[in-house]
């Protein structure tokens with residue numbers, strides 16, 4: 740089991756990142772949090788045709804090697820944060836995401852539009868959503884550390900159940 744986790748927020752204090760970090764503490768080395776979303780060039784089909792940039796090749800390799808991809812993302816202006824959408828656009832042209840199991844996580848119970856938008860995009864990219872592995876932990880307005888998330892019984896149980904679902 741190799742879980743690749745993408746965080747749609749670049750904030751150091753991101754609640755989505757805290758959620759993924761909490762999951763990493765439960766899953767150990769089998770979960771890798773990808774941290775280079777902000778280093779990807781803007782998607783450009785001309786650049787892709789001329790040769791895959793190194794950061795994009797690295798992202799594609801992470802996706803290829805993963806048995807499942809987890810995306811935890813905030814909603815920006817009722818949609819997907821640009822840096823995350825940019826990463827997904829770079830994955831459209833490669834075979835790595837095809838039929839890849841994926842789950843959507845959220846640190847906000849208000850983020851319904853980004854959830855719908857990501858489902859549409861990732862289904863269009865022929866990903867295979869693991870519904871039982873999707874979760875929402877309402878952390879909006881809080882700034883919990885990973886340890887604080889794991890100390891909350893409901894959040895911990897939800898994370899553990901999602902990780903079990905992603906393993907099956």
Ligand SMILES: Cc1cc2nc3c(=O)[nH]c(=O)nc-3n(C[C@H](O)[C@H](O)[C@H](O)COP(=O)(O)O)c2cc1C
Nearest residue numbers: 748750753754755756813814815816817849850879
């Ligand atoms: C530019 C921007 C736009 C946002 N737009 C929305 C929105 O449309 N809907 C919503 O529910 N929250 C919106 N929010 C609130 C974020 O989703 C919320 O702050 C989220 O918890 C941030 O996630 P993070 O802690 O992982 O960075 C917006 C925040 C920012 C900075």
